[in-house]
Amino acid sequence: MALKGEMLIFICDGVADRPVKELDGKTPLEAARTPNFDRLARLGENGLLDPIAPGVPAGSDTAHLALLGYDPYEYYTGRGPFEALGVGMDVRPGDVAFRCNFATVEERDGELLVKDRRAGRITEGTAELVAPLDGVELDGVKCFIKESTAHRAALVLRGDGLGAAVSDVDPHEEDAAVARAAGATPEDRKTAAVVNEFVELSYETLKGHAVNREREKRGLPPANIILPRGAGLAPHIPRVTQLYDLTAAAVVEVGLIRGIARYCGLDVVPLPPEVNGGLDTDLGAFMAATAEALEKYDLVLANVKGPDVAGHDGDAAAKVDVIERIDAAAAPLLENLPAGCHLALLGDHATPVAVRDHSGDAVPVVFWGPGARTDAVESFGERAAATGGASRLRGRDVLPILLNLADRAEKFGA
Amino acid sequence: MALKGEMLIFICDGVADRPVKELDGKTPLEAARTPNFDRLARLGENGLLDPIAPGVPAGSDTAHLALLGYDPYEYYTGRGPFEALGVGMDVRPGDVAFRCNFATVEERDGELLVKDRRAGRITEGTAELVAPLDGVELDGVKCFIKESTAHRAALVLRGDGLGAAVSDVDPHEEDAAVARAAGATPEDRKTAAVVNEFVELSYETLKGHAVNREREKRGLPPANIILPRGAGLAPHIPRVTQLYDLTAAAVVEVGLIRGIARYCGLDVVPLPPEVNGGLDTDLGAFMAATAEALEKYDLVLANVKGPDVAGHDGDAAAKVDVIERIDAAAAPLLENLPAGCHLALLGDHATPVAVRDHSGDAVPVVFWGPGARTDAVESFGERAAATGGASRLRGRDVLPILLNLADRAEKFGA
Numbered sequence: 034m035a036l037k038g039e040m041l042i043f044i045c046d047g048v049a050d051r052p053v054k055e056l057d058g059k060t061p062l063e064a065a066r067t068p069n070f071d072r073l074a075r076l077g078e079n080g081l082l083d084p085i086a087p088g089v090p091a092g093s094d095t096a097h098l099a100l101l102g103y104d105p106y107e108y109y110t111g112r113g114p115f116e117a118l119g120v121g122m123d124v125r126p127g128d129v130a131f132r133c134n135f136a137t138v139e140e141r142d143g144e145l146l147v148k149d150r151r152a153g154r155i156t157e158g159t160a161e162l163v164a165p166l167d168g169v170e171l172d173g174v175k176c177f178i179k180e181s182t183a184h185r186a187a188l189v190l191r192g193d194g195l196g197a198a199v200s201d202v203d204p205h206e207e208d209a210a211v212a213r214a215a216g217a218t219p220e221d222r223k224t225a226a227v228v229n230e231f232v233e234l235s236y237e238t239l240k241g242h243a244v245n246r247e248r249e250k251r252g253l254p255p256a257n258i259i260l261p262r263g264a265g266l267a268p269h270i271p272r273v274t275q276l277y278d279l280t281a282a283a284v285v286e287v288g289l290i291r292g293i294a295r296y297c298g299l300d301v302v303p304l305p306p307e308v309n310g311g312l313d314t315d316l317g318a319f320m321a322a323t324a325e326a327l328e329k330y331d332l333v334l335a336n337v338k339g340p341d342v343a344g345h346d347g348d349a350a351a352k353v354d355v356i357e358r359i360d361a362a363a364a365p366l367l368e369n370l371p372a373g374c375h376l377a378l379l380g381d382h383a384t385p386v387a388v389r390d391h392s393g394d395a396v397p398v399v400f401w402g403p404g405a406r407t408d409a410v411e412s413f414g415e416r417a418a419a420t421g422g423a424s425r426l427r428g429r430d431v432l433p434i435l436l437n438l439a440d441r442a443e444k445f446g447a
Numbered sequence: 448m449a450l451k452g453e454m455l456i457f458i459c460d461g462v463a464d465r466p467v468k469e470l471d472g473k474t475p476l477e478a479a480r481t482p483n484f485d486r487l488a489r490l491g492e493n494g495l496l497d498p499i500a501p502g503v504p505a506g507s508d509t510a511h512l513a514l515l516g517y518d519p520y521e522y523y524t525g526r527g528p529f530e531a532l533g534v535g536m537d538v539r540p541g542d543v544a545f546r547c548n549f550a551t552v553e554e555r556d557g558e559l560l561v562k563d564r565r566a567g568r569i570t571e572g573t574a575e576l577v578a579p580l581d582g583v584e585l586d587g588v589k590c591f592i593k594e595s596t597a598h599r600a601a602l603v604l605r606g607d608g609l610g611a612a613v614s615d616v617d618p619h620e621e622d623a624a625v626a627r628a629a630g631a632t633p634e635d636r637k638t639a640a641v642v643n644e645f646v647e648l649s650y651e652t653l654k655g656h657a658v659n660r661e662r663e664k665r666g667l668p669p670a671n672i673i674l675p676r677g678a679g680l681a682p683h684i685p686r687v688t689q690l691y692d693l694t695a696a697a698v699v700e701v702g703l704i705r706g707i708a709r710y711c712g713l714d715v716v717p718l719p720p721e722v723n724g725g726l727d728t729d730l731g732a733f734m735a736a737t738a739e740a741l742e743k744y745d746l747v748l749a750n751v752k753g754p755d756v757a758g759h760d761g762d763a764a765a766k767v768d769v770i771e772r773i774d775a776a777a778a779p780l781l782e783n784l785p786a787g788c789h790l791a792l793l794g795d796h797a798t799p800v801a802v803r804d805h806s807g808d809a810v811p812v813v814f815w816g817p818g819a820r821t822d823a824v825e826s827f828g829e830r831a832a833a834t835g836g837a838s839r840l841r842g843r844d845v846l847p848i849l850l851n852l853a854d855r856a857e858k859f860g861a
């Protein structure tokens with residue numbers, strides 16, 4: 034009997050792929066030697082899964098919302114809030130958040146003209162640049178800004194009565210004037226006024242900043258303004274822990290997914306710096322942290338990033354290699370799962386090496402544990418999973434299926 | 448050609464299960480000898496079906512709404528109305544219905560304190576207790592009450608402008624005061640006022656009732672109040688017969704499903720008392736009634752309860768046995784189906800013996816008849832069905848598929 038057992042959602046990020054010519058038409062997952070994952074496939078129930086819907090390429094953010102049981106079309110309210118979560122900012126329901134670029138502008142006839150939307154793809158000094166701006170209060174609204182990779186940053190506005198239907202300040206082309214954010218409702222206009230004020234302040238603050246004086250000395254375009262775009266209202270997401278009356282933790286390598294997990298109410302397990310989300314991550318430490326989390330929590334979401342990295346690199350051999358290393362490293366975790374534990378092993382989306390980005394291809398999923406049914410599938414892979422007993426599912430089905438197997442699902446009706 | 452043939456939805460209640468160790472990892476349905484059902488599987492098209500959605504444990508009420516083609520999330524408006532239908536009450540669209548407990552209260556400082564929420568789990572005399580209350584009119588609202596099993600009852604309010612968003616009178620704990628129902632809108636407040644009056648009346652009526660005088664003599668807690676909870680507005684359900692322009696009947700053993708069938712517009716076929724919904728039900732009489740209904744009606748829904756009973760009992764051997772007896776008893780029905788008849792054979796949900804309750808596991812379904820496709824499936828069972836041609840369906844798909852096979856489906860578009 035499977036009475037309120039543990040649940041593990043084990044995600045090989047971007048693991049699914051398309052047939053690769055240099056792998057004799059196999060996918061990297063099919064070409065990889067994965068005896069441990071194959072064993073799960075052989076003993077569990079397999080299927081194909083569309084993270085969002087057939088053919089829809091999922092972002093890491095929308096895919097993880099779905100895998101945690103949320104309707105991504107309801108809860109995904111734009112890039113801004115999720116970008117801010119991704120860089121580790123504290124985002125709260127009701128905040129309005131933006132993606133931003135550091136850019137280079139020139140004053141001409143009282144206007145600010147965008148000369149370089151990415152400030153020469155600046156890579157250094159961005160933390161120093163945002164420091165004097167982070168935490169300023171404008172019209173009673175707190176403004177938080179944090180640098181992301183290269184020329185990117187995120188802006189979070191926190192205050193009462195803020196709307197998110199505001200137009201972009203970023204004109205999205207060069208030699209155009211910096212736009213003024215605008216909105217239709219009083220709430221949107223309030224946000225627009227704050228954003229416009231923040232953009233002006235960023236120019237006044239950054240144009241003489243030491244980092245920019247140094248850049249100009251070296252002949253580099255100054256990062257003398259911050260251009261927000263993609264406003265989104267941080268959604269009110271009911272916590273997974275409350276929705277299903279359980280404890281939950283995430284073992285994840287990258288900021289965006291960590292941010293989403295935290296936002297959905299999961300504890301985020303601290304990882305040593307060697308667990309870095311790259312191809313050279315410490316897989317042993319990652320698996321050990323996952324095993325440890327399963328001793329303390331009812332639900333654990335684990336995301337290992339390597340396959341996605343290799344997919345983005347377009348490197349089939351590296352993808353095969355990292356999948357094989359993940360499978361090997363997972364052995365002690367899988368051999369010592371708690372007796373009542375049910376597991377879903379899957380990708381969150383495909384990152385085909387031929388595409389070098391996420392695609393809308395379906396991903397394989399295995400459900401395994403004492404209550405799971407079996408089927409005739411013998412290995413963990415795209416085409417094998419397509420013949421499995423679970424047929425075709427959506428990302429949002431994963432958590433309900435695990436809750437059911439773990440005897441934690443509530444009956445609908447009598 | 449299958450021109451407007453008959454349709455039979457044959458439901459083995461709770462038949463689906465999980466692998467059972469004592470059955471060598473087979474499910475009871477896989478372990479049972481079912482030559483007649485296997486023949487349907489061999490000659491028809493098979494699939495897995497999620498009554499509501501993957502992983503969601505279905506109630507009998509929500510599952511049958513879905514199998515009759517309704518969106519259960521739209522039409523299932525709470526336990527009250529369906530509980531009342533289940534005990535055989537006349538429930539009409541717009542009625543507000545409640546689940547109730549007989550309880551024991553004591554007066555203290557002008558308050559009524561709940562001493563036992565179940566009146567000592569009273570089993571006898573409840574029909575006599577409700578008799579003086581059934582049919583009373585309060586503030587122009589008719590109140591109907593009927594006893595259910597043990598300490599349970601159902602209350603139906605009928606009148607104009609009643610709302611259903613009212614709080615429970617039942618305080619849900621002992622040594623707490625009886626709560627007063629409350630609501631926010633004028634409609635809800637009207638219902639709340641009637642409920643509060645009814646509860647007071649129940650106390651005045653029951654405290655000196657002969658049944659309670661007798662109970663007190665025997666040292667048993669008196670059932671001296673009725674505590675309603677779980678208010679629900681009886682939904683306006685368009686009748687199956689009107690939606691699809693056909694005649695329809697239900698051959699069912701238990702009250703709740705009988706009530707739902709009637710509410711959806713099906714005639715309910717009277718059955719002899721030997722058809723009792725238990726493991727010792729008269730399966731021959733059940734099958735004969737189903738065959739007879741198919742001579743008179745276009746659509747027949749038949750539900751045989753035994754497998755669910757064995758599942759709730761946690762008795763794998765009894766489940767295998769009753770499945771085998773159902774299969775054998777169905778032979779004359781299946782051999783003599785009308786020539787143009789199409790059939791769906793399925794479970795309405797899983798009731799795994801390991802869980803002893805409904806679970807969210809998918810159920811097998813077979814579509815069979817002159818127009819149905821075939822596949823390679825050779826037997827009626829969970830894992831066999833998962834390899835079938837119909838792949839994975841939802842409960843709501845069953846009736847449209849039968850209507851299509853029976854040439855009764857309307858074209859959507861030109």
